[in-house]
Amino acid sequence: MAVIQKCTFCGCSIPTGTGKLFIRKDAKMIWLCSNKCEKNLNKLGRKPRETGWTEEYRIEKKARMAAVAHEEKSAEKPAEKPAEKPRKTKKAK
Ligand SMILES: [Zn+2]
Numbered sequence: 001m002a003v004i005q006k007c008t009f010c011g012c013s014i015p016t017g018t019g020k021l022f023i024r025k026d027a028k029m030i031w032l033c034s035n036k037c038e039k040n041l042n043k044l045g046r047k048p049r050e051t052g053w054t055e056e057y058r059i060e061k062k063a064r065m066a067a068v069a070h071e072e073k074s075a076e077k078p079a080e081k082p083a084e085k086p087r088k089t090k091k092a093k
Contacts, residue, residue, distance in 0.1 A: 007033035009041045009048050011055025 002016040008030045020038060022030040032038045040046045048056040 005031045007031055007037055009033075009037040009051075009054060011048070 004016070005014045005019065006012070007014055007019070009032060012033055014031055014033045018033070020032045022032065022042075024030065030041070032041065040051060041048075048054040049060055051057055
Protein backbone atom coordinates (compact mmCIF):
# COMPACT_ATOMS: atom_id res chain seq x y z
CA MET A 1 0.00 0.00 0.00
CA ALA A 2 1.50 3.25 -1.14
CA VAL A 3 0.81 6.32 0.95
CA ILE A 4 1.36 9.58 -0.85
CA GLN A 5 3.13 12.07 1.40
CA LYS A 6 3.13 15.84 1.15
CA CYS A 7 6.32 17.85 1.22
CA THR A 8 6.60 19.60 4.57
CA PHE A 9 8.17 22.67 2.98
CA CYS A 10 6.45 23.29 -0.36
CA GLY A 11 3.28 21.22 0.11
CA CYS A 12 3.42 19.25 -3.15
CA SER A 13 2.72 15.51 -3.19
CA ILE A 14 5.75 13.21 -3.18
CA PRO A 15 5.62 10.20 -5.54
CA THR A 16 6.34 6.82 -3.91
CA GLY A 17 10.01 5.90 -3.88
CA THR A 18 11.24 9.47 -4.13
CA GLY A 19 11.97 12.28 -1.69
CA LYS A 20 13.62 12.25 1.69
CA LEU A 21 12.45 11.78 5.23
CA PHE A 22 14.14 13.58 8.10
CA ILE A 23 13.34 12.80 11.69
CA ARG A 24 14.20 15.52 14.16
CA LYS A 25 15.34 15.07 17.74
CA ASP A 26 11.83 15.91 18.87
CA ALA A 27 10.54 13.01 16.72
CA LYS A 28 8.90 15.33 14.18
CA MET A 29 8.83 13.75 10.72
CA ILE A 30 9.82 16.06 7.86
CA TRP A 31 9.11 14.92 4.31
CA LEU A 32 11.02 16.68 1.57
CA CYS A 33 10.29 16.35 -2.16
CA SER A 34 13.47 17.80 -3.62
CA ASN A 35 16.95 19.10 -2.94
CA LYS A 36 15.55 22.61 -3.39
CA CYS A 37 13.18 22.15 -0.45
CA GLU A 38 15.88 20.51 1.67
CA LYS A 39 18.32 23.39 1.14
CA ASN A 40 15.71 26.07 1.71
CA LEU A 41 14.61 24.47 4.97
CA ASN A 42 17.86 23.18 6.49
CA LYS A 43 20.71 25.15 4.96
CA LEU A 44 19.10 28.53 4.28
CA GLY A 45 16.71 28.36 7.23
CA ARG A 46 13.75 29.76 5.31
CA LYS A 47 10.20 29.49 6.53
CA PRO A 48 7.53 28.11 4.17
CA ARG A 49 5.17 30.93 5.15
CA GLU A 50 7.65 33.56 3.96
CA THR A 51 8.88 31.77 0.81
CA GLY A 52 6.95 32.80 -2.29
CA TRP A 53 6.72 29.49 -4.15
CA THR A 54 5.27 27.33 -1.37
CA GLU A 55 1.66 26.30 -0.86
CA GLU A 56 1.58 27.68 2.68
CA TYR A 57 2.59 31.11 1.36
CA ARG A 58 -0.18 31.02 -1.26
CA ILE A 59 -2.79 30.12 1.38
CA GLU A 60 -1.52 32.83 3.70
CA LYS A 61 -1.50 35.39 0.86
CA LYS A 62 -5.06 34.49 -0.12
CA ALA A 63 -6.21 35.06 3.47
CA ARG A 64 -4.27 38.33 3.63
CA MET A 65 -5.82 39.61 0.37
CA ALA A 66 -9.30 38.65 1.59
CA ALA A 67 -8.69 40.59 4.80
CA VAL A 68 -7.53 43.65 2.82
CA ALA A 69 -10.59 43.44 0.54
CA HIS A 70 -12.84 43.20 3.59
CA GLU A 71 -11.06 46.16 5.15
CA GLU A 72 -11.53 48.26 1.99
CA LYS A 73 -15.22 47.37 1.86
CA SER A 74 -15.74 48.44 5.46
CA ALA A 75 -13.79 51.66 4.80
CA GLU A 76 -16.10 52.55 1.90
CA LYS A 77 -19.28 52.23 3.97
CA PRO A 78 -18.80 55.39 6.11
CA ALA A 79 -18.46 57.46 2.93
CA GLU A 80 -22.02 56.48 1.99
CA LYS A 81 -23.41 58.20 5.07
CA PRO A 82 -25.76 61.13 4.44
CA ALA A 83 -24.37 64.64 4.34
CA GLU A 84 -23.67 66.48 7.57
CA LYS A 85 -26.60 67.90 9.44
CA PRO A 86 -26.77 71.70 9.58
CA ARG A 87 -25.04 73.01 12.67
CA LYS A 88 -27.13 74.31 15.48
CA THR A 89 -26.58 77.90 16.36
CA LYS A 90 -26.80 79.19 19.86
CA LYS A 91 -29.93 81.07 20.55
CA ALA A 92 -29.59 84.43 22.26
CA LYS A 93 -31.65 84.73 25.44
ZN1 LIG B 1 8.98 20.33 -1.61
